[in-house]
Amino acid sequence: MIQPEIENHIRKDAFANWLGATIETIEPGYSKVSLRVSESMLNFHGMTHGGLVFALGDIAFAAASNSHGQTALAMNVAISFLRATKAGDHLVAEAREVHLGGATALYDIVVTEAGNGQLVAKSQATVYRKRTPFT
Numbered sequence: 842m843i844q845p846e847i848e849n850h851i852r853k854d855a856f857a858n859w860l861g862a863t864i865e866t867i868e869p870g871y872s873k874v875s876l877r878v879s880e881s882m883l884n885f886h887g888m889t890h891g892g893l894v895f896a897l898g899d900i901a902f903a904a905a906s907n908s909h910g911q912t913a914l915a916m917n918v919a920i921s922f923l924r925a926t927k928a929g930d931h932l933v934a935e936a937r938e939v940h941l942g943g944a945t946a947l948y949d950i951v952v953t954e955a956g957n958g959q960l961v962a963k964s965q966a967t968v969y970r971k972r973t974p975f976t
Contacts, residue, residue, distance in 0.1 A: 850975060871908070918966040935950070937950075947966070949963075
């Protein structure tokens with residue numbers, strides 16, 4: 842369980858709130874975030890924009906990597922887009938810490954479609970962990 846002040850700080854993410862993403866779970870080194878795709882989130886092919894899928898995973902990554910209360914900043918994110926989605930789909934991103942070092946940490950991120958459980962995207966991401974707490 843994370844400290845309430847850390848959780849409250851993470852939940853104030855202005856971009857996540859503007860996007861309409863819901864941070865469902867924050868635990869040490871883990872986060873789950875969801876979003877319902879709207880028509881305004883589609884690209885010119887009528888599919889969910891890749892930037893939205895990336896952003897949803899990034900929000901989960903940020904919550905998981907900052908869950909320890911130590912400022913964590915993205916150094917690298919690699920993503921593979923595996924399946925297209927559409928308006929009305931309910932996307933879920935989960936970020937899991939796979940390595941926590943002194944100055945860096947590594948995360949696996951998966952984005953799935955909640956209705957059918959199919960994998961939409963998979964990412965691996967690294968953060969730099971500053972020595973300063975943010976609360």
